[in-house]
Amino acid sequence: MKCKVSEMEEGGNGELSIDTLNLNALPQDCIATIISFTSPRDACRLSIVSTIFKLAAESDAVWESFLPSQYQALIPSSLSFSSKKELYLSLCENPVLIEGGRKSFWLEKVSGNKCYMLSPKDLYIEWVNTPTYWRWVSIPEARFEEVSELLSVCWFEIRGKISISRLSPMTLYKAYLVFKVHDVYGFDYYPVNLSVGLVGTDGSMRTAYLDPEHVLTEQQSTPVEDEMFPKARVDGWLEVELGEFFNEGCVCDGELEMTTIEIDGGNWKGGLIFQGIEIRAVTPNLCDANLGLDSLSAAESDTAWESLLPCQYQDLVPTLVSFSSKKDIYLSLGGNPVLIEGGRKSFWLEKASGKKCYMLSPKELYIEWVNTPTYWSWVRILEARSLFPPCRWI
Numbered sequence: 001m002k003c004k005v006s007e008m009e010e011g012g013n014g015e016l017s018i019d020t021l022n023l024n025a026l027p028q029d030c031i032a033t034i035i036s037f038t039s040p041r042d043a044c045r046l047s048i049v050s051t052i053f054k055l056a057a058e059s060d061a062v063w064e065s066f067l068p069s070q071y072q073a074l075i076p077s078s079l080s081f082s083s084k085k086e087l088y089l090s091l092c093e094n095p096v097l098i099e100g101g102r103k104s105f106w107l108e109k110v111s112g113n114k115c116y117m118l119s120p121k122d123l124y125i126e127w128v129n130t131p132t133y134w135r136w137v138s139i140p141e142a143r144f145e146e147v148s149e150l151l152s153v154c155w156f157e158i159r160g161k162i163s164i165s166r167l168s169p170m171t172l173y174k175a176y177l178v179f180k181v182h183d184v185y186g187f188d189y190y191p192v193n194l195s196v197g198l199v200g201t202d203g204s205m206r207t208a209y210l211d212p213e214h215v216l217t218e219q220q221s222t223p224v225e226d227e228m229f230p231k232a233r234v235d236g237w238l239e240v241e242l243g244e245f246f247n248e249g250c251v252c253d254g255e256l257e258m259t260t261i262e263i264d265g266g267n268w269k270g271g272l273i274f275q276g277i278e279i280r281a282v283t284p285n286l287c288d289a290n291l292g293l294d295s296l297s298a299a300e301s302d303t304a305w306e307s308l309l310p311c312q313y314q315d316l317v318p319t320l321v322s323f324s325s326k327k328d329i330y331l332s333l334g335g336n337p338v339l340i341e342g343g344r345k346s347f348w349l350e351k352a353s354g355k356k357c358y359m360l361s362p363k364e365l366y367i368e369w370v371n372t373p374t375y376w377s378w379v380r381i382l383e384a385r386s387l388f389p390p391c392r393w394i
Contacts, residue, residue, distance in 0.1 A: 023053075024050050024052055024053070028052055028055055028056045028059070029056075029061070031052065031053060031056035031057075032056040032057075032059045032061045032062050033061070035053075035056055035057050035062050036061060036062045036065035036066075037065075039066075039110070039111060039112065039353065039355075040063075040066050040088065040109065040110065040111070040112050041110050041111075043057045043058075043062055043063070043066075044057070058083070058085055060083060060084040060085075062084075062085075063083070063084035063085040063087070063088050064084045066088055066107075066112040067084065067087065067088060067091070067107075067112075068107075068114055071087075071091075074091070074096050074098060074105060075087070075096070076096065088107065088112070089109075091105075091106055091107045092106060092107045092108070092109040093106075093109075094106070095115075095117065095143065097143075097144070099122075101119065101121075101144060101145055102118070102119050102121050102122040102144075103116055103117065103118055103119060103122055104116065104117045104119070104143050104144070104276075108280070108281040108282075108283070110283055111168075111171070111281065111283055111353075112168075113168035113171045113281035113283075114166065114167060114168050114281065115278070115279060115280050115281050116162060116166065116278070116279045117143065117178070117275070117276045117277065117278045117279070118160045118162065118276050118277045118278075118279070119143075119144040119146075119147070119275075119276045120136075120144070120146070120147055120148035120274050120275075120276060121144070121146065122160065122276070123158055123159065123160045123276065123277060124157075124158070124159040124160070125148060125157070125158050125159075125274075126153070126155055126156070126157040126158075127153055127155070128148055132151070132152075133150070133151055133152060133153045134148055134149065134150055134151060134153075135148075135149050135151060136148060136149075137149045137273065139273070141235070141236055141237075142275055143275060143276070144275065144276065147273055147274060147275050147276070148273070148274045149182070149272070149273045149274075150269070150270045150271065150272045150273075150274070151270050152268050152269070152270040153268065153269065153270065154263075154265075154266055154267060154268050154269070155263050156192065156260075156261065156262045156263065156269060157259075157260070157261045157262075157263065158177070158259070158260040158261075158274070158277075159257065159258070159259050159260075160257070160258045160259075160276075160277040161199065161255045161256065161257050161258075162255065162256050162279060163254075163255055163256075164198070164247060164253070164254045164255065164256055165253070167247045167256070167279070167281075168247065168281060169247055169248065169249025170247070170248065170249055170310070170354065170355070171246070171247050171281050172244060172245075172246050172247075172281070172282050172283075172307065173244060173245050173246070173247060173256075173279055173280065173281055173282070174241055174242075174243070174244045174245075174279075174280055174282055175196045175241070175242040175243060175244070175245070175256075175258045175277060175278065175279050175280075176239040176240065176241055176242060176277070176278045176280065177194075177210075177239065177240045177242055177260050177274070177277055178233070178237050178238070178239050178274070178275040178276055178277070178278050179210070179230075179237065179238055179239075179240075179272050179273060179274045179275060180236075180237055180238060180272070180273040180275075181211070181212060181238070181271060181272060181273075182271050182272070182273055183270075183271045184210070184211050184270070184271035184272055185268075185269060185270060185271050186265075186267050186268055186269025186270060186271075187209060187210040187211040187262075187269050187271075187272075188209070188211045188213075189265065189267070190262055190264060190265035190267070191207035191208055191209050191228065191262070192207065192208060192209075192210055192260050192261060192262040193205065193206075193207055193259070193260075193261045193262065194206050194207065194208055194240070194241075194242040194243060194258075194259065194260055195242070195243060195257075195258070195259045196242050196243030196244060196245050196256070196257070196258050196259075197243070197245065197256070197257065198245075198254050198255070198256060198257070199254065199255045199256075199257045203243065203245075203257070204243040204244065204245075205243070206228075206241075206242075206243060207228065208228045208229065208230075208240045208241075209228055209229055209230075210230060210240065210272060212229060212230045212238060237275055239278070242258050242259075242260065242277070243258070244282075246307040248310075248311050249311070250311045256279070258277050258279075283353075302325055302326040302327075305325065305326035305327040305329070305330050306326040308330055308354040309326065309329065309330055309333070309349075309354075310349070310354075310356055313329065313333070316333065316338055316340060316347060317329060317332075317333075317338070330349065330354070331351070333347075333348055333349045334348065334349045334350070334351035335348075335351070336348070337357075337359065341364075343361065343363075344360070344361050344363050344364040345358055345359065345360055345361065345364055346358065346359045346361070362378075
């Protein structure tokens with residue numbers, strides 16, 4: 001099938017013939033290569049388009065692209081998988097121990113982003129090796145061989161660090177303290193101070209109560225919100241959110257630090273069993289119409305939308321265009337590609353995920369004989385995206 005497009009060329013009229021591309025006619029390897037640049041969720045959706053798309057979308061080439069680099073070192077030698085897709089799903093559903101059992105690692109199923117849990121052996125815990133205050137225990141439901149049980153302390157401090165280079169770029173992370181209670185006491189009045197941020201910076205700070213049965217007393221006039229209490233997990237443990245961090249991918253040599261501290265009350269406290277600190281990748285849906293008023297307000301904030309914009313996005317936005325909010329900039333970049341590098345490329349964001357997309361103009365490509373007028377000509381058509389005109393094969 002062919003269509004004709006009217007054009008203006010050197011002051012005259014002309015016609016450009018364009019063949020309609022049948023994607024199903026592409027080689028399976030070509031389709032697989034294209035799908036490998038999407039996401040695991042997209043690959044599953046594309047598998048229902050046609051038989052050849054299903055074969056391509058479920059190929060090892062596609063699913064290996066969603067696996068982390070050097071993934072072979074993460075897989076126990078005793079395990080075998082029939083396909084890379086089966087391996088991917090296993091890493092999503094069955095965390096594996098790494099670094100001698102000091103960390104566990106898994107993938108977020110929708111995006112393939114990397115997630116971790118730091119065991120107590122991988123954390124700094126004040127007085128943890130003093131038997132009067134703490135002890136190491138083994139329990140069947142724990143992910144690690146040993147976890148730490150708090151017996152009694154008045155100085156409560158836990159710190160964890162992880163290299164930024166381990167995290168997936170352009171990804172929002174939330175950190176959680178994961179624990180159980182066992183005759184808990186002393187955490188029912190003073191909240192613990194929580195923080196998440198790059199080492200050397202203030203980071204985000206909040207407070208929470210670690211006693212799930214905490215009851216607000218008359219002396220406590222500070223409003224208490226739901227997120228300030230532990231929440232039950234499907235694995236039977238409790239978790240408290242420490243904070244969040246958006247990894248832009250611009251910094252590779254820094255460390256993310258997470259802290260849990262209560263030293264102001266001076267009272268003795270105990271009765272908690274700590275499994276570790278979890279660093280979990282999340283996929284925010286800032287356009288969810290079902291968000292509550294408070295969540296909706298947060299989702300509309302410049303802080304939320306700026307976290308989804310690429311590094312140095314200011315250089316990509318036309319100076320002649322003004323925007324009322326960071327959300328407007330994001331949506332503009334999601335719907336209106338901008339020219340970069342002197343118009344030789346165009347850039348935009350995939351609206352649902354914020355992933356970066358590009359189109360290379362003919363001026364940016366190597367085209368055999370392109371500057372030989374007998375074979376090619378440079379033309380201008382209104383539909384073209386680039387400042388530079390497309391080329392036509394004569």
